[in-house]
Amino acid sequence: MHKITYKREMAEKTVCHFKVEAPRIARKAKPGQFVVLKVNETGERIPLTMGGTDPATGLIDLIFQVVGKSTALLRTLNVGDSIQDIIGPLGKPTHVENLGTVICVGGGTGVAVMYPITKAYKEAGNNVIAIIGSRTKDLLILEDEMKAASHDLRVTTDDGTYGVHGFVTDVLRKILDERKDVKLIVGIGPVPMMKFLCKLTKEYGVKTMVSLNPIMVDATGMCGACRVTVGGKTKFCCVDGPEFDGHEVDYDELVKRQRAYLTEEKVSMEKFTTVGR
Amino acid sequence: MAEKEEKEKKPKVPRQKMPEQEPKVRAKNFDEVPFGYTPELAQLESSRCLQCKKPKCIEGCPVEIDIPAFVKLISEGDFAGSARKLKERNSLPAVCGRVCPQEDQCEKVCIVGKKDQPVAVGRLERFAADWERTKGEITIPEKAKPTGKKVAVVGSGPAGLTVAGDLILKGHEVTIFEALHKTGGVLIYGIPEFRLPKAIVQAEVNYLEKLGVKVECNCVIGRIDTVDELLKEYDAVFLGLGAGLPQFLNVPGENFCGIYSANEYLTRSNLMKAYMFPKYDTPIARGKNVAVFGAGNVAMDSARTALRLGADTVRIIYRRSRDEMPARIEEVHHAEEEGVQFYLLTAPTKFLGNDNGWVTGVECLRMELGEPDDSGRRRPVPIKGSEFQLECDMGVVAIGAGPNPLLPTQTQGLELNKRGYIVADLETGKTTKLGVWAGGDIVTGSATVILAMGAGRKAANSMHEYLVNK
Numbered sequence: 001m002h003k004i005t006y007k008r009e010m011a012e013k014t015v016c017h018f019k020v021e022a023p024r025i026a027r028k029a030k031p032g033q034f035v036v037l038k039v040n041e042t043g044e045r046i047p048l049t050m051g052g053t054d055p056a057t058g059l060i061d062l063i064f065q066v067v068g069k070s071t072a073l074l075r076t077l078n079v080g081d082s083i084q085d086i087i088g089p090l091g092k093p094t095h096v097e098n099l100g101t102v103i104c105v106g107g108g109t110g111v112a113v114m115y116p117i118t119k120a121y122k123e124a125g126n127n128v129i130a131i132i133g134s135r136t137k138d139l140l141i142l143e144d145e146m147k148a149a150s151h152d153l154r155v156t157t158d159d160g161t162y163g164v165h166g167f168v169t170d171v172l173r174k175i176l177d178e179r180k181d182v183k184l185i186v187g188i189g190p191v192p193m194m195k196f197l198c199k200l201t202k203e204y205g206v207k208t209m210v211s212l213n214p215i216m217v218d219a220t221g222m223c224g225a226c227r228v229t230v231g232g233k234t235k236f237c238c239v240d241g242p243e244f245d246g247h248e249v250d251y252d253e254l255v256k257r258q259r260a261y262l263t264e265e266k267v268s269m270e271k272f273t274t275v276g277r
Numbered sequence: 278m279a280e281k282e283e284k285e286k287k288p289k290v291p292r293q294k295m296p297e298q299e300p301k302v303r304a305k306n307f308d309e310v311p312f313g314y315t316p317e318l319a320q321l322e323s324s325r326c327l328q329c330k331k332p333k334c335i336e337g338c339p340v341e342i343d344i345p346a347f348v349k350l351i352s353e354g355d356f357a358g359s360a361r362k363l364k365e366r367n368s369l370p371a372v373c374g375r376v377c378p379q380e381d382q383c384e385k386v387c388i389v390g391k392k393d394q395p396v397a398v399g400r401l402e403r404f405a406a407d408w409e410r411t412k413g414e415i416t417i418p419e420k421a422k423p424t425g426k427k428v429a430v431v432g433s434g435p436a437g438l439t440v441a442g443d444l445i446l447k448g449h450e451v452t453i454f455e456a457l458h459k460t461g462g463v464l465i466y467g468i469p470e471f472r473l474p475k476a477i478v479q480a481e482v483n484y485l486e487k488l489g490v491k492v493e494c495n496c497v498i499g500r501i502d503t504v505d506e507l508l509k510e511y512d513a514v515f516l517g518l519g520a521g522l523p524q525f526l527n528v529p530g531e532n533f534c535g536i537y538s539a540n541e542y543l544t545r546s547n548l549m550k551a552y553m554f555p556k557y558d559t560p561i562a563r564g565k566n567v568a569v570f571g572a573g574n575v576a577m578d579s580a581r582t583a584l585r586l587g588a589d590t591v592r593i594i595y596r597r598s599r600d601e602m603p604a605r606i607e608e609v610h611h612a613e614e615e616g617v618q619f620y621l622l623t624a625p626t627k628f629l630g631n632d633n634g635w636v637t638g639v640e641c642l643r644m645e646l647g648e649p650d651d652s653g654r655r656r657p658v659p660i661k662g663s664e665f666q667l668e669c670d671m672g673v674v675a676i677g678a679g680p681n682p683l684l685p686t687q688t689q690g691l692e693l694n695k696r697g698y699i700v701a702d703l704e705t706g707k708t709t710k711l712g713v714w715a716g717g718d719i720v721t722g723s724a725t726v727i728l729a730m731g732a733g734r735k736a737a738n739s740m741h742e743y744l745v746n747k
Contacts, residue, residue: 024501038458044549044558045458070558085458087495217549217559218466220456220497221681222521223541227532234525234532239683253532256634260534264560271555 001082005059011139015065015109016075017051023058025050025088031116032094032211032243035060036219038085039073042277046070047090047216047238049113051142060086063112063141069268073277090219091242094209098125099183103175104150105168105197106132107189111142113211114188119149121186127151131171133189137162168193169200176204184209187246191258195251202247210246212237214257229253292394293322300614304584307470307552310611316356319404323352325389326396333386334398339731340439342366344383344398351401360409361416363402368442368485369435369730371410371477372464374403377727378605410480417487421448426744429454429511431498431684434462435726436517436717438481439733440740441490447741451489452511454496459548462519463718464726466548467540469578471585475547499684504691504713512747513712513740516699517733520718522679526570530628531674533636535562539575539675546582564671567591568639569617570625571675572602577609579673580617591617592667596624596644596657622646622657626664628672638668678723685719698722706736714740 006019025035034049051061066072077083094117102121106114111132122128130150134140135158147153154171155163164171168189176182185208187197194210201208214226214237221239228237229250235241271277295318297303297311314322326348334344342363350359363370379385379399387395409415426449430437433455445451459465461478486492498504507514523538525531537545542561545551551561567583569576572595580591593612595602598621602609613619622644629638643663646655680697692700692709699708699715706714716732718724 024496028501042550042557044560085495087456087458087497089500090497217541217544218457220521221683222466222523223544224523224525224538225541229532253634257532257534259633260562260635261560264554268555268558268560 001084002086003082004077004079007077007079010063010141011134013066013075014139015063015141018062018077019059020062020083020086021058022060022086022088025086026053026058026060027055029053029060029089030093031096031120033089033091034219034242035062035086035088036090036216037062037074037083037087039070039077040084043073043084044070045085045087045217045219047213047219049211049213050089050116051112052116063109065109068265069272072269072272087219090238092240094120094186094243096120096124100126101179101181101183102126102128103172103182103185104128104130105172105185105187105189106130106146107168107187107193108134108139109141110189110193110211111146114186115142115145115149117186117188117211118146122149122151129175130154131156131168131175133157133163133168135159167196169197172197173200176201176206182206186210191251191255194246194249198246198249198251208246209243210249211242212244212249212254213242214254215260228257289393290321290325292325292397293318293400295397295400300616303471304581304615307585309474310471313407314400314404316354316408319351319356319401320354322397323348323401326352327388329388333388334383334396337383337386339382339727340366340734342383342402347405348396348398348401351405356405356408356412357414357416359405363405364418367730368439369481369726370402371406372435372473372481373727373730374399374401374406375473375477376468376725378725380606382727410477415484415487418446420446420488423450424448424744426450426512426747427510428452428740428744429507429514430517431504431507431514432456432462432517432519432717432719433460433482433492434464434517434519434717434729436519436729436733436736437462437515438485439730440515440517440714440716440737442485442488443734443737444740445485445488445490447737449741449744450491452491452493453485454498455492455494456497457548458494460492460494462517466544467575467578469543469547469582471581472578497683499687504684504688504710508712512744513714515706515733515736515740516684516708516713516715516719517717517729518681518684518699518715518719520678520723521681523674524677524679525674526625526676528625528627530630530636533628533630534634535564535636535670536628536672536674537562539571539579539673540678542579542673543575543582546586552582552586561586562671563587564669565589566669567671567673568625568667568669569593569673569675571595571677572597572604572609572619573675573677574604574608576673576675577604577612577617579675580612581615583671583673584615584617588671592620592669593617594620594623594625594639594641594667596622597654598622598646601654620667624657624659629666636669636672638666639672640664640666678718680719680722688713696722703732704735705739706732707739712743
């Protein structure tokens with residue numbers, strides 16, 4: 001059991017931030033790794049990225065968007081409540097080195113995944129430009145944190161309610177037009193964002209890493225639910241990833257596989273909203 | 278005269294069948310298929326044992342259970358005593374009584390079986406273990422004096438549970454580390470409820486905990502702690518990791534939605550209880566027209582699970598012939614009775630799908646048997662131009678599993694063979710790394726529960742010797 005010690009609604013009741021007791025994971029986790037959690041006995045195993053970890057307090061940060069029953073259920077928990085199972089750290093850590101100039105692009109709740117990675121690139125001595133974006137101002141998360149974790153932060157909203165009116169890719173294109181010293185781009189967000197971001201960066205020939213979030217079950221390489229096609233080969237995102245060369249990923253297949261259980265997700269959500277569990 | 282002679286002979290008792298659910302009924306539920314022997318049936322069956330002076334059955338058992346002795350106790354009505362006798366050699370009798378391939382082991386060499394059908398050792402084992410669990414008092418055997426030595430067991434499948442059970446009785450402190458949120462390994466995630474009720478596995482683990490074994494779930498060794506870190510805290514480590522890496526067919530279209538590895542399909546259903554969705558949150562595809570690739574026990578489990586989840590048609594697609602099918606005869610028989618169809622000498626070449634990325638069918642080739650291959654089985658050879666298509670809205674790939682590289686490849690000094698399995702001495706379980714033993718599927722490749730337990734037993738003996746001399 002893992003007790004929740006802190007809870008904050010970050011964006012219009014759709015994005016939530018927990019601090020949870022998980023001392024062993026807090027001690028070991030590195031940027032880019034994730035956990036799998038199961039809220040209660042009847043719950044499903046869902047992968048969530050850690051927004052941060054603190055070995056001293058033994059707490060890990062979970063930042064999640066309410067997208068279905070499991071995350072809706074998770075959001076009903078309060079400080080003092082416990083999450084039954086948390087497994088981690090899982091996945092390969094981000095390979096961080098000093099490359100020069102790195103651009104970190106986060107979209108939606110992908111910003112939460114991006115944050116510790118951005119911090120790590122800065123700490124490794126890189127000149128870090130960060131671009132974060134959301135549909136609208138109220139959904140924007142971790143602006144201050146991202147500002148501190150980078151040398152230059154740009155913000156976009158799709159509807160123009162805050163920052164630059166447009167997509168993260170619009171800002172990215174401008175930067176890539178202006179400077180030729182960008183060594184690496186890391187893009188994390190909804191699949192369509194990563195797809196278009198990679199299309200763009202391929203034009204400019206800049207290496208781009210993405211962090212994928214397919215459906216997972218065990219997340220230890222045992223089931224293959226999370227298989228993704230990268231460079232024409234099948235990879236297990238949970239153990240081979242979650243980060244891959246963004247120019248090699250088959251995003252269309254990923255989107256379809258993410259939608260495999262839409263019908264069941266609706267059934268689950270309806271039951272949750274009517275019965276409450 | 279002839280008539281008189283007949284009368285004087287002891288009436289021959291035939292091998293007793295286990296009552297079981299009707300195929301049509303059971304194909305729609307997840308309850309266990311056989312009901313098990315009643316005490317009367319068990320005693321009748323046990324009376325068939327000849328109590329051989331030189332019993333072959335004991336040699337046929339990988340953990341050398343004193344079979345004549347436990348069978349005799351049943352015939353005498355001492356069911357609790359029989360269970361105790363079993364547990365002297367086998368810490369998981371209720372499991373083994375259900376899933377051991379007895380027909381290839383103890384029952385294969387049974388003397389009664391030379392002229393008649395062999396004594397139903399497996400059914401009797403199951404009976405005694407079930408009787409103890411449900412009716413009797415579970416007795417805790419005496420433990421040896423504490424040695425002060427600490428052992429870490431990685432993996433809570435049959436091998437790990439056996440090592441833990443043996444070493445705790447020898448006085449060592451034992452902690453099991455399990456990657457999943459529940460203990461039991463393949464017994465929990467792989468074997469379906471209708472073949473091995475999960476309450477039985479839980480009871481076996483509870484028993485170990487009563488003996489003092491500590492269990493830590495949600496610990497993926499290799500990620501949270503390395504083997505070297507464990508060695509700092511523990512005097513010896515046993516790796517019973519299983520063969521948890523699913524193999525795929527590697528044909529085009531295999532990543533269409535609706536195509537599962539057997540590991541995923543069974544894990545969703547068994548471990549996550551997706552068959553009770555939406556009471557349980559994990560979803561599972563309920564295919565109407567299901568193709569299962571492979572013909573081992575896991576393929577049979579997958580096919581029978583699909584039937585229970587409402588499939589109209591379930592086909593086993595296998596590239597060799599009936600004689601080469603690796604599944605137990607009983608499993609094939611159960612699957613056929615329930616309505617699973619067999620497409621033998623048939624190999625998939627590609628999957629077909631729709632715009633949503635869902636599988637809609639599979640293209641197959643007919644095969645014929647050629648010369649024997651390395652495994653001694655006749656190699657299937659494609660018949661040119663024999664392509665045909667089968668419709669399916671779900672597929673399960675059950676063609677075997679390999680070693681999960683997560684832990685082995687991260688452990689320095691641990692030698693692996695070229696297929697990625699851990700190199701360990703088959704008699705002692707010793708690996709190339711000091712203080713580390715391994716056994717079960719991670720050494721041998723996918724095998725049986727009882728062979729993993731046998732490997733666990735040997736490793737436990739070797740570890741004990743090492744620990745007392747350390």
